[in-house]
Amino acid sequence: MNQTPPVLSLSNVSRQLSGRAIISDLDLSLDRGEVLGLLGINGAGKSTTLRMISGMLAPSSGSVKLAGLDLYEHPERARRDIGYLPEEPPLYGELNVEEYLRFCARLHGIPRTAINAAVETAIERCELGEMRRRLTSLLSKGFRQRVGLAQAIVHEPALIVLDEPASGLDPIQALRLRELIRALADDHAVVLSTHVLSDVLACCDRVAILHQGRLRHSAVMSELDASSALHVHIERDVDKEAWMRMPMVASAQVIDTRRWRIELSRDASAGDLARAINEAGFGLLELRADNNALQDIFVQIAGETATVKAAA
């Protein structure tokens, strides 16, 4: 069977800097239409991973493949197929937004005849119309980030690599950026790094948690959502035993006496639980999916170092 290779695949990628292992044995793959979130605390190796994916930094061992071809044997592939937004947007302050995007379009090998259309599309997608004649050095942080994103998509690459794209943005700007990233995922594969859980929850299809340079957890967001617990708010004070008597409850964790985190047993649904709560007369006020599953995993992984240090 002729299977299309993934847009991006990393196999056994390791990277040492100054004799120290920054990334060890990393395996990842990504297809068009997916948004992969690289989650990790500061220093986990996210930026180094993205620099390797973008073709900026060579791995010490292992391979980074773009549509099945090794990126370091075919570096010219990066020119058309990768759009990279580093942590600090790479803007030339002496150029205005339009001049800068024209330069980026040509840098990425877009033919002269197609440059106007490509720049217009990028300006439109990143909502930069009113800023097109403004020098990039005079832009606010939010607009600088948008221009950085525009340069990463101006050549319509197969893979878009974003390093902490929402860093330093206000909540509204961060929201707009997430919407834009979700929209980009329709036509591209997107990998982004962040240490903000809400970024991953809002716009990623898959998450990979990096810690101390190793891939510690990888999950599909929809599966995480399905396996996540329920947050229940009731009128009465009840104890754990009362919950455990319900057949659909696998575990119950108290938040306060009227708020509980309930894990359902296999095959049980939220509707079953709602009916049981009403029958027991707990007075159901709120029942919603508890999005803390990812947070629990992340905190558990990230907290290991602190625990080890405290024990030492």
Next chain:
Amino acid sequence: MSAIRLLAGNDIKRQFAQPFAWILLGLICALLAWQFLIALDAYLRIAPKLGAVANSQGATDLIAIPLLRSLSGLLILIVPLATMQSLAGERRAHTLPLLLAAGIGNLRIVLGKFLGAFMLVALIVLLAVCMPLMLEFGTTLDLGRLVATTLGLLLFGASLTAIGIACSAWTAHPALAAAAALIIGSLLVMLDMGARFQGIDNALINWLSMSTHLEPFFFGLVSSVDIVYFLLVTLLALLLAARRLDSLRTRG
């Protein structure tokens, strides 16, 4: 080639979008014009007496060549200023990732940067040459010698530019890059000064010195050895700069 032209064009555009390049050009032109006018004034004073002397020196010897020789000294100071921002500035402004991740290759990045900086240096040389060239309206110049001197200055400027680019690739601090380029350029020019004081003028140390290879151009002598020397220095410096970019990719 298109990527090299693109990078060079972008650098030139950015240089002239800032006051630095204009101020530098303005100051150099003012300084050279002042020297030119003083030399012209002195020449006009002694010109009637020169007519009586057989085989006396003309405007080329007394105005044009001293002016351009003085420019060669200035280039040692100016070129590091023109190249210091080249790659060090990109690293400092966090724009180097844009070029490194664009898949255009380290050597092409370096060549684009070199071409961008050299255009400014070449413009300075050509503006300086224009001053004595104006004398052609009133007297007869040795144009062959002027062309040879211009070629020599352009080759000398290219070598200094390449050294500046290499220094700019090795550090993220533009001031440090300028200082290193100034020191290396000065060393290469003065390398055989001690040897010449000792009367040694045909040894390896003389051959290694830039001044040994620049001097013949001022006398209108264009030798392939001198051209090859400047091209070799330029090439070696550019390869070192590309090597540095390569190590940024492999060693981080």
